Amino acid sequence: MSVSSPVIKTPPIVRDDRRESNLSISEHNSADLVHHEEVVIILDAGSQYSKVIDRRVRELNVASEIHPFSVDLTQLVAAKRAAGSAVRGVIISGGPESVYSDKAPKYDQVLFALDVPVLGICYGMQLMNYVFGGKVEKNHQREDGVHDITILKKGGEASQLFHGLADKETVLLTHGDSVTGVADGFGAICVSEDGIISGIEDTARQLYGVQFHPEVDLSVNGKKVLSNFLIRICKCKANFTLDDREQQAIKYIRDTVKDSKVLVLVSGGVDSTVCAALISKALGPQNVIALHIDNGFMRKDESSKVEKALGVLGLHLIVVDASETFYNATTTIRGHLTKVLKETINPEEKRKIIGDTFMKVAETEVKKLGLDPNHVYLAQGTLRPDLIESSSKTVSGVADVIKTHHNDTELVRLLRETGRVVEPLQDYHKDEVRELGKMLGLPEDLVWRQPFPGPGLAIRILCTEEPYLKDYDFTHQVVQYIVTGQADASLAQETKDKIDNQLKEMKCQRPATLRPYLFPVQTVGVQGDGRTYSYLVGLYSTETLTSSSQVDWPSVFSLARTIPKVCHNINRIVYIFPTPSNAKVCDQPLASVKSITPTHLTPEAIAQLQSADTIVNEKLLQYNLVRKISQVPVVLFPVGFGIQGNRSIGIRTIITNDFMTGIPAYPGKDLPFQCIDECVELIYKNVNNISRVLMDISSKPPATVEIE
Numbered sequence: 001m002s003v004s005s006p007v008i009k010t011p012p013i014v015r016d017d018r019r020e021s022n023l024s025i026s027e028h029n030s031a032d033l034v035h036h037e038e039v040v041i042i043l044d045a046g047s048q049y050s051k052v053i054d055r056r057v058r059e060l061n062v063a064s065e066i067h068p069f070s071v072d073l074t075q076l077v078a079a080k081r082a083a084g085s086a087v088r089g090v091i092i093s094g095g096p097e098s099v100y101s102d103k104a105p106k107y108d109q110v111l112f113a114l115d116v117p118v119l120g121i122c123y124g125m126q127l128m129n130y131v132f133g134g135k136v137e138k139n140h141q142r143e144d145g146v147h148d149i150t151i152l153k154k155g156g157e158a159s160q161l162f163h164g165l166a167d168k169e170t171v172l173l174t175h176g177d178s179v180t181g182v183a184d185g186f187g188a189i190c191v192s193e194d195g196i197i198s199g200i201e202d203t204a205r206q207l208y209g210v211q212f213h214p215e216v217d218l219s220v221n222g223k224k225v226l227s228n229f230l231i232r233i234c235k236c237k238a239n240f241t242l243d244d245r246e247q248q249a250i251k252y253i254r255d256t257v258k259d260s261k262v263l264v265l266v267s268g269g270v271d272s273t274v275c276a277a278l279i280s281k282a283l284g285p286q287n288v289i290a291l292h293i294d295n296g297f298m299r300k301d302e303s304s305k306v307e308k309a310l311g312v313l314g315l316h317l318i319v320v321d322a323s324e325t326f327y328n329a330t331t332t333i334r335g336h337l338t339k340v341l342k343e344t345i346n347p348e349e350k351r352k353i354i355g356d357t358f359m360k361v362a363e364t365e366v367k368k369l370g371l372d373p374n375h376v377y378l379a380q381g382t383l384r385p386d387l388i389e390s391s392s393k394t395v396s397g398v399a400d401v402i403k404t405h406h407n408d409t410e411l412v413r414l415l416r417e418t419g420r421v422v423e424p425l426q427d428y429h430k431d432e433v434r435e436l437g438k439m440l441g442l443p444e445d446l447v448w449r450q451p452f453p454g455p456g457l458a459i460r461i462l463c464t465e466e467p468y469l470k471d472y473d474f475t476h477q478v479v480q481y482i483v484t485g486q487a488d489a490s491l492a493q494e495t496k497d498k499i500d501n502q503l504k505e506m507k508c509q510r511p512a513t514l515r516p517y518l519f520p521v522q523t524v525g526v527q528g529d530g531r532t533y534s535y536l537v538g539l540y541s542t543e544t545l546t547s548s549s550q551v552d553w554p555s556v557f558s559l560a561r562t563i564p565k566v567c568h569n570i571n572r573i574v575y576i577f578p579t580p581s582n583a584k585v586c587d588q589p590l591a592s593v594k595s596i597t598p599t600h601l602t603p604e605a606i607a608q609l610q611s612a613d614t615i616v617n618e619k620l621l622q623y624n625l626v627r628k629i630s631q632v633p634v635v636l637f638p639v640g641f642g643i644q645g646n647r648s649i650g651i652r653t654i655i656t657n658d659f660m661t662g663i664p665a666y667p668g669k670d671l672p673f674q675c676i677d678e679c680v681e682l683i684y685k686n687v688n689n690i691s692r693v694l695m696d697i698s699s700k701p702p703a704t705v706e707i708e
Contacts, residue, residue: 525571
């Protein structure tokens, strides 16, 4: 078959001419970021990994754009060329459909005739093989998970795609369809352990396909595969650096704003702070109005740190201390007036009061500034992943393009409606924003701080006025039997037998030195398809331990997985660290303690949590754990373990890519024992009236990331 006359199978590969198909994240704003001299186009066929492909390409210093699969490629390439940007290559993502299905996504037929290299990933590989006459069929059994592939060689040479790789590579495969017959002009370049074709190429047409996912970390040298495609095959210059992109962002700001002023609502988080610093560099601090509202639930010295950091850059931050306003605020929920915030214990009511009050305070402060909507822009710290998500929704007609924030004042709404919004970070991923922040001169501890919820520490203080004791004694007996094999005579033999059978099925052993404690409080979790408010269980050792390295962590984690599965009114497990030998401790067995310390959002409770939060975050920075552990909420529990007026501090670690699911950091592996020991010691030593330090060892599900 000649290269110029491929066998094109028409259905279902005609392009969908709906106008919304041309929407893409590059067209998000009317005043888009400056075009780079070269770009790689990513066509999204419905993959969950499209954002990851985009991130990996940019890590390799190549500009990329994600577009809907049905985009008009002729028009797109022409527009890029007119803007001085050359399309160097195309990457087709994976997708959930079959190429031979009527539901297969539609695309522009010029895709494989653009005269630029094309890399098809998973679905993309199957598509190019199918289009040129090859066979794609459903497997008898799916290939899912990490597998080894064997690199095939022709004349002793592997494909340029695999330059510098070993004969066998470990990759992630997730597919139900496979290439069972290679199209004319193509050749197989790798196969899986089961002999299934895992890669093809047609060098004459510059078409390359891999069945595995080179973009994910589980494909050990996947990034090298992408690098080979971009650098060796597409001949990209790889000059899309942060320095270059910073200059592009500055030009975008100047071209968009011109001689207007810019309003930035600085929350204290990384995104808004870096956004303010970048705009200040572009326009000069005299043209930036930076407003920060302290709601009283910030991290310790948060407002002053942000003010000082921006002050070093010459930017004046208007700080409004509205803590008293928030403490005494109320709102209306379903027609009923709530209690004031400082007396509210319901977590959802706390969130609603804080959100509504923020809008009111922001409205008041913005009015005081007397800004003219015709001569001011609103700056938002919207990041590239946000735009990728919102753009895909726009194509389906589901959501607005511009991300909605909780700071939705009348002026903000007016500026949005008139298009006076500037988003200089729209081309950056989160870690790139951190790097940009360092380049702009922001301090490391501010740039690398942990994610922080909008309501702040208010939802990390578990508020209650009385112990939760519904089915407490029965639940305690069940947990006691799960952990120790012992229980009162009140626990029915039938229940014991059922538990024994479940533990046997789960291969869960009962460790001799661990005991449970059922906290008389509820925490939020997610079990089944819904949110739950259920009990919290603590595990502690009967041995005298002087370091976290002595804890039987395998047994602790095994029980943490098992207990919520056996006892469904438990959604969270913590480990209870022993107190220092000289500390004031409860003189009664933990199992018999059913008391709590009434807790509200008071200055005392906030100060306790701020102090503990500072200790933990300083240690995370010291041990370089900020990048490794996705989020570490520090929580105040209203449980003093029998000591009147005391509370406890919980440390929650979570490792996740998407925050939909997550696992706790494993001590000694993800979290150094020394770091744990120092956190525990410093909290006991420096935070007043703390009875115990706890480590949350729950996965999500059944526990949520935040306690409320």
